[in-house]
Amino acid sequence: MKKLINQPENVVEEMIEGIVLAHPEYVRKLKEFNVLVRKNSPITGKVALVSGGGSGHEPSHGGYVGKGMLDGAVAGDVFTSPTPDPIYEAIKAVDGGAGVLLIVKNYTGDIMNFEMAKEMAEMELIKVDYVVVNDDVAVENSTYTAGRRGIAGTVFVHKIAGAKAETGATLEEVKETAQKVIDNVRSMGMALTPCIVPAAGKANFTLGENEMEIGMGIHGEPGTHKDTLKTADEVTEHLVCKILEDLKLKDGEEVAVMVNGLASTPLMELYIVNKKVNEILWEKGIKVYKTLVGEFMTSLEMAGCSVSILKLDKELKTLLDATADTPAFKSL
Amino acid sequence: MKKLINQPENVVEEMIEGIVLAHPEYVRKLKEFNVLVRKNSPITGKVALVSGGGSGHEPSHGGYVGKGMLDGAVAGDVFTSPTPDPIYEAIKAVDGGAGVLLIVKNYTGDIMNFEMAKEMAEMELIKVDYVVVNDDVAVENSTYTAGRRGIAGTVFVHKIAGAKAETGATLEEVKETAQKVIDNVRSMGMALTPCIVPAAGKANFTLGENEMEIGMGIHGEPGTHKDTLKTADEVTEHLVCKILEDLKLKDGEEVAVMVNGLASTPLMELYIVNKKVNEILWEKGIKVYKTLVGEFMTSLEMAGCSVSILKLDKELKTLLDATADTPAFKSL
Amino acid sequence: MSINRAKVIEIINKIADRIEENKLYLTELDAVIGDGDHGLNMSKGFHAVREKLKEDAGNNIGDILKKTGMTLVSNVGGASGPLYGTAFMKAGLEAGSKEEIDVIDFEKMLTAALDGIKMRGKAVLEDKTMVDAIEPALYALSKAIQLGLSSKEALKEAVDAAYKGVEHTKAIIARKGRASYLAERSIGHQDAGATSSALIFKTIYEEINV
Amino acid sequence: MSINRAKVIEIINKIADRIEENKLYLTELDAVIGDGDHGLNMSKGFHAVREKLKEDAGNNIGDILKKTGMTLVSNVGGASGPLYGTAFMKAGLEAGSKEEIDVIDFEKMLTAALDGIKMRGKAVLEDKTMVDAIEPALYALSKAIQLGLSSKEALKEAVDAAYKGVEHTKAIIARKGRASYLAERSIGHQDAGATSSALIFKTIYEEINV
Ligand SMILES: Nc1ncnc2c1ncn2[C@@H]1O[C@H](COP(=O)(O)OP(=O)(O)O)[C@@H](O)[C@H]1O
């Protein structure tokens, strides 16, 4: 296990400290909890946004705490949902009287822990609501199952709902906008290598020298299938087509694109993927309004990427363009 | 070789296309050259900054083209200096009459190719000057040798000289500021894994499962020594001490810190390193004025990191804080 | 059967022992179709419970179980924390200020616990979760009580039903939790949470018969 | 000895052939103490030169060599591009509009080329670079001419001196180029650029004697 860490059991705490030391102008830490909140929280009268989940997806979620995005981010152990207590503490710390929206990714553990925290906060008469992000088209959606997973498309929810909250919108309005993003964003990922949870010390799945996993989740959950290595163009074609099958875009519609690196894949390769994404969309008459290329929601040191496509309307475009100032996402 | 690419010989060109498609609001490409320039180049009356070098260090250098940083970035083949022709084209495209400053990293190839381009541009009566960045303390500096290498500290030169140029300073003044940054920035890196140049198809050095290379350059050049794996704290201590031996900071002085990931090392680990950097500086009474943690100058998919420390004065602080708006570096 | 306050604490500590012994086994089960941490999660949770009860066990059985549940919720994270936590809290609410319980009380508490798990996790029978061990166990217990079996015999029926449920999880497709992402590929593998539930029943049965 | 325009082109094409044959060898030498691309760089450069001269070779020897140099500069990148490029351009400037050259001309051209390399790369003898092959070769050539040897013999002396220089690079520490980062660790390994220089001299010698 080649990692730049100290004790595996301390990685999350040391990381959170490192974030606070790096970005004191943006965030502060709640005492005794792995929770980051905006330095000037709570902001009176503004709906507050809280996100979080297991660690190992940095810059998600602490990197998005700041103006125009999140008010609080709760970090669980690596790949494990946080317990309700820190989520509850985050809610209390950021509530400025206008209520708190929780942005939860669709994993059983996350949903239950965030729900319990919500119930705890409601007992203190704080207005709390939540949305569940489920953008991963690799997993079938069916009423009988846990449904699709939430992956990198979540960052669009942070950005756009965050911008909406800055406008002074109500909790209901912010939730509605967040839900609109969720309804219009689809993602799919793939991996070239597994990753190692520090506490486990070894990879929990394997891929042959000539193999990749298509549809890989951000915790190493299996995807749709294993495949032999293909070119970037072929892989991109597959991901984008699966997304478009589900998103059903019409000629002339506008989208935002995110090409997200899982960690080890260099920016060079992400841009090569982006080129192909553009070509495919262009051929279908779909207009790319904005593109994000980089590492937005990672998976420890995994190699691979995900593509997210968000269908835009006028409101989403305006909010996507709005100013954001956080450690990991800035928009002037 | 597990890479998301198409033909190895096309990676640079496809990447550049992918960058332009992702960020048309920032950059445009010069026809027939792997050169990115600011969309609105040339800017009349402003000193223009051109940087570049081999590819494989993304977001260096194309990611830094935009307001408050570079006017042009020239991309050579992977890990190979560009030839003089594209550098010359970049100079011509960005010169707004106030002259052009070339920011060159101290590698024989880079220096000779940038110098030749400078000579070509001077024949067209364009005012051109250059600075050479040599921040890597892993390599001994001596008048008999090629001297220290230029690594991630270069990004501070881009940021600060770029901000200086925006103030309307003359070429001489911008050069002086750039040189001041170079004189006050020191860096050192380390690697846990090698990387693979796409055209070569295999790693050009090896590291055992329990080994790391201390002082590693950004092209896989050997460092000071191989060592067995150590904790993040021990590694950081070593890097920072080597830097401080050379930089000679006094109690109460202020610095900017950059913890730079070489590519595969997760942000989580970079923040753990940052925590230790802060602790060491704090103990020595050195004040951290600003911290950057992320991937600024990478080395394909190599795992590892570098630490850079820049000694600040009032001018450098103001310029470091100034607005920047580029695809990979934004400062509000 | 009559279980007092002290015995409840003893049983919970024994559950913690058994979880610790089976940490690797549970983790391995979870690794095949989940994310390989169920044993670690349960061990972390029951370790905290043990410490908590050592320090302040509460005045009555309801208190003990509520503290156990809250400690699990606050220390585990993931799916099993809220689920087992809710189960113990609901059982505790049902037990209230009792200082002694019999098998009828236990049946009521188990009913409340199962309701809590289903409310929290929205799983039903055949979703390949802990519900597939707990629900059959509760049915078997109720039936045994109705048939007039001894508490010892009734609990034995419950344990057997739980393990039959665990065995049955191999045959079905996961519809809840991480294993559901595998769809058909989850068939053939035993659910980790059902296994830990059966282990807890077995521990209770054994402790009542020492 | 007298070399005309056509012969110069022939020699350059032969150099391109030899470089191609030794691509792997040069790359491997560079891999040990550099970045493992010298053969690739040279091959890319001379491939472009061959194409360039096919399309438009220029009117005289000066032209041919300047085009060769500029093509190398424009196509290679790295350190060897500007160095070999400058060398050929300077040799071309020296040759001027000549349509035929003899060994004395060659000596002057080589002097200009070496000056160009040293000006561009700031390396001196014993820095473990191509200079360690070229400078001894030039000395040997000059001495042989002074001693009245035939052009053929003089060129032979130059080739031998170049290879002796290459051999000597094994014994010394690199002070320029990438290998200099290795300091003492560069000892024992032969310089790739010196090797390609010696190869070029050998090709010229062989071509003049066919
Ligand atoms: N919705 C649910 N309802 C009931 N039990 C569930 C549900 N989701 C998961 N489980 C149970 O939780 C177990 C996994 O627990 P654990 O591994 O500790 O949590 P996680 O899945 O978050 O890693 C599964 O084996 C299953 O029995």
Ligand SMILES: Nc1ncnc2c1ncn2[C@@H]1O[C@H](COP(=O)(O)OP(=O)(O)O)[C@@H](O)[C@H]1O
């Ligand atoms: N400053 C210099 N002066 C003369 N020759 C040099 C200098 N630096 C490097 N060289 C030569 O260049 C060779 C390396 O060329 P090459 O591998 O093509 O370029 P790069 O080092 O950029 O990869 C070295 O073996 C050496 O002979």
Ligand SMILES: [Mg+2]
């Ligand atoms: Mg888990």
Ligand SMILES: [Mg+2]
């Ligand atoms: Mg090279």
Ligand SMILES: [Mg+2]
């Ligand atoms: Mg699990």
Ligand SMILES: [Mg+2]
């Ligand atoms: Mg080389």
